[in-house]
Amino acid sequence: MWSFAELSLEDIVVLMIGDKVIHLPVVDSTNNFLRDNHERFTHGTVVIANLQTRGRGRNNREWFSPEGGLWFSILFKPRKPLKPTFFTKVASLAVHQVLNKIGVQNKIKWPNDIYVSGKKLCGILTETIYEGERPKIVICGIGMNVNNEITKDIADKAISLSQITGRNHDLNGLLKMVINKMNQIVKKYYTKPEALTRVWKERLMHREGEQIKFLLNGVTATGRLIKIEDDFIVVELENRQLRISSLEVVVS
Ligand code: BTN
Numbered sequence: 001m002w003s004f005a006e007l008s009l010e011d012i013v014v015l016m017i018g019d020k021v022i023h024l025p026v027v028d029s030t031n032n033f034l035r036d037n038h039e040r041f042t043h044g045t046v047v048i049a050n051l052q053t054r055g056r057g058r059n060n061r062e063w064f065s066p067e068g069g070l071w072f073s074i075l076f077k078p079r080k081p082l083k084p085t086f087f088t089k090v091a092s093l094a095v096h097q098v099l100n101k102i103g104v105q106n107k108i109k110w111p112n113d114i115y116v117s118g119k120k121l122c123g124i125l126t127e128t129i130y131e132g133e134r135p136k137i138v139i140c141g142i143g144m145n146v147n148n149e150i151t152k153d154i155a156d157k158a159i160s161l162s163q164i165t166g167r168n169h170d171l172n173g174l175l176k177m178v179i180n181k182m183n184q185i186v187k188k189y190y191t192k193p194e195a196l197t198r199v200w201k202e203r204l205m206h207r208e209g210e211q212i213k214f215l216l217n218g219v220t221a222t223g224r225l226i227k228i229e230d231d232f233i234v235v236e237l238e239n240r241q242l243r244i245s246s247l248e249v250v251v252s
Pocket of ligand 1: 028029030031032052054055056057058059061063065070071072073113122123124125141142143144
């Protein structure tokens, strides 16, 4: 166990997510906003928007972000050599725990999506600006379908919190819960990121040793999940071990 007494001032700076929250009625993308303005803002700044006109998902996919959803990003300026994936895990674990707390059973689907009843409720987009080898700026964007409509074209794969619980939710309240949880998780695992990885792995929908379905060159294949890493998984398929990057998709 470590205590505050063991932390330097630099370490303490890392603990304060959400000291500054910028609320925008509309923006192209909260990730873009922080990327373009990171020099003006301090570590831990959160930007939230009512709606995004060009919300982005992983692999350059469009992220539909109408009013009613929870669309926000967090600016990290890590002073310790923490991998960007540390912050992604903090975010996914925080969302996972907040949902559990409000009675919504959910799973983290590798790499970092939150699924309920086989449908995606929340996605996370982490982007990094490097200075040489060092991650200088990490922007972690979280998008959760909350009170927003799920249109017909995505209804087979996406779900909203209001669909699950049958009521509307307070977006600011949810934001605060996620931020508080993120601060707790950072505080707990900041000095031992490998312990966070263990906890995160335990919460994943798929465990090492299980059969999974994944997309390989656009075709669905079934294989045994051998190893889970931050950015890739190793899958055994017909006695061959394949490395599947997080850019490809685990189907089920
Ligand atoms: C994914 O699952 O592909 C990640 C989706 C991330 C969406 C969020 S919404 C807030 C932030 N701004 C963006 O443009 N994207 C992220």
